[in-house]
Amino acid sequence: MNWKVALPMYNVSPRLQRGYETLLERLLADAGVRAELVAPSDLPAFWRRDDVLLTQTCGYPYVTMLADTVRLVATPCFDFPGCDGSDYSSLILARTASGVRELEQARGRVVAVNEAHSNSGMNVLRHAVAPLARDGRFFGEVKWSGSHVGSMRMLRAGEADLAAIDCVTYGYLRAETPGFLCGTKVVGRSASSPGLPLVASRAVPDELVAALRAALLSPSEALLTLMQEVRINAFEYRTDADYERIRRLEAEAVAAGYPQIA
Template sequence: MSRPGDIPLVANARMYAVNPAVRTAWAALFGGVARRSGVTLTVIDHAAPAPLEELWSRPDLGLAFICGYPFAGGSFPVRPVAAPIPASPLAAGQPFYASHLMVHAESRIATLAESFGGRLGWTVAHSQSGFNALRSHLLPHWQGKPLYAQSVGPLVTPRRVIDALLAGEIDIGPLDSYVHDLLRAHEPETAARLRIVETTAPRPMPLLVASDTVDAATITRLREALLAAGAEAAMLLAGLRLSGFAAVERQDYDALLTDAHKADEAGYKAPE
């Protein structure tokens, strides 16, 4: 099924709208994409605790972030548009990110091993950064018995992981490295209260997708507008700590499924 390109579509950046200022920047970026592409996009709110699964299932979805892990699994009726390229050394000019294993800045934990026996936080089972990358990173240390006295989750969002760390509810938890980039830029006081203990292996970034009811020509227009965003949207991209966008395909995310399969085969079903 396809839909004409002039039918209004919705856009949402909830996964990376870390605070009101960043949410506004994403809305402005989407507005520019709409102008360049000629595709009508209406930015909508879909704040937590509204399930992301509902957003990813909308037939009028024009642009929204989806985590690479559920995208790779093909569980949602979406097509890739483009993925952001973080302006960070970790990304190395590619649409890649990782998970930082974070503690409170004043924590006595200096190494990952020193966190074992404490309280581990995680977000939600369909998350790459908050679940799959975490258990893949912990798998070499796991010997069939829990590494932590308590596994706290689902905390659902990166913000909730941050809040739990700062409130002393957990001792260590995963944080999307791009979320951390945005925090350092827009909430330096929050970022200063956190400390990185270790970082997982880089993996493909969450990507912007459209519903599979959107016709191919419209998706191409949206993709081209994102890929060409550099010159016109330079200040917005700088504020969002991005160097641009890249075209991606579903197979680019196969490594995430391989990671998950290894953990599942070992019997390590959830971070613990």
Template sequence: MIASLPMYWREENARSWCDFWSCVQSAGRRHGLDLPDLTPPDAIPEPWSDHWLRDDLALSMTCGLPFRTVLKDRVTYVGTLGFGLNCKPGHYYSRVLRRLVRNNPHDVTGIDGLRLAYNSSDSQSGWAASQGGTPFFRAPTYSAFVKTGSHAGSLDAVAQGHADIAFVDAVTWRLLKRFEPASAKVHVAGHTAATPGLPLIATRGTNPAPLRAALLDAVVDFVPQGDPFEMGGPLSFHVLDPQRYFDLPIPAPAPA
């Protein structure tokens, strides 16, 4: 079997994620589960969708957009971690990063003809969120698209002036502010509407009940050795109605 929690994992917080997973493993044993150790993100081959579709997947964290597209009806929804954001439990949103003009945080370009930096076309927070209007009075229009491969790459693209705007998962933004110097070179222009957070999934046909019980125990048992915001925020566990994910619109593909 294989397990992973790749979405908010960084070199700086890998130990904390492993410590949390140890709590999940211990709680799992109390509920009749023998869970494997975590596979780190750099050991997961591309595309990650193949990893998420493995028939021996004990647990992983995916994104809401692939969950409602390529993974729909092909995996078991287990639940959703919360990170103490100011929104509905188990939900999150994107921070909107704008390029500074003349180093004045209040002097930014308008919302038409922008160069958009986005991490991936299968990202809810980086691509799908960029197609809506919030926090603006209408959706921006884009003249160019810069695919960066990661939220950190999108931050760098805006900070260096290669893009005018990027939409970054609010939990990831906490990590970028903590660990990436480029975060001081952008202006946060607000946040998007909240949507269900990153779903935890297991292979299709898995009984989610013991996993849910183990995760509920683990978020209580886990005491981070440092600041919980090193992992993105204080952890909680929620079981949402999966239909909340499927009700979200599927955005048009990113331009080639």
């Protein structure tokens, strides 16, 4: 099999893209595995391919769509506020000029959401809004941005009043392009849940998954240095039972009568 690898989820700058590519190269060398580094244009389709040796997905599509297609390898522990080990949370941001100072004041406003299947941009925001919703509605309009960076652009342009941005993306933007955060402010924080897992296709042999996991959980000095350059302290192995917390957040919102962002 001509294995493929990609870690595109947090490439918010050229420096970070190079950092993740170098990290992947070192990981493959440490694990003694050969694979081709690719840049997938359609991530949902890529996640389902049999030749994916290693990639990263969001926890929500993992528990709702991918658990039978891929398996968990390891989850990064990021060095950013809002992260606790390999758990993470989202910052709820408002456009500064909107006058919104807390989540309840966003009633009837415009919200920017990155993807319908995003845990950090949709699921945890739905969970936070559910107790405030009336007859299944809270926002005046939902706009789909396509990415966290896209949601931030909508806030800055005055096209939306609120968005949930995961703390890792926010931390990277603050470090790489701090001016990009101008015109926004933090008005809340979501519940925490397991972060974006590194996954492998279920077609990958057990011994290759074990080699990758071992290299991540006990990194070489060279790999650890590269991890620290992209603000990863360590990797942890999380189970399917851990990721069920994401589904519970969804269930709590549904039970409160708020099944979808609206």
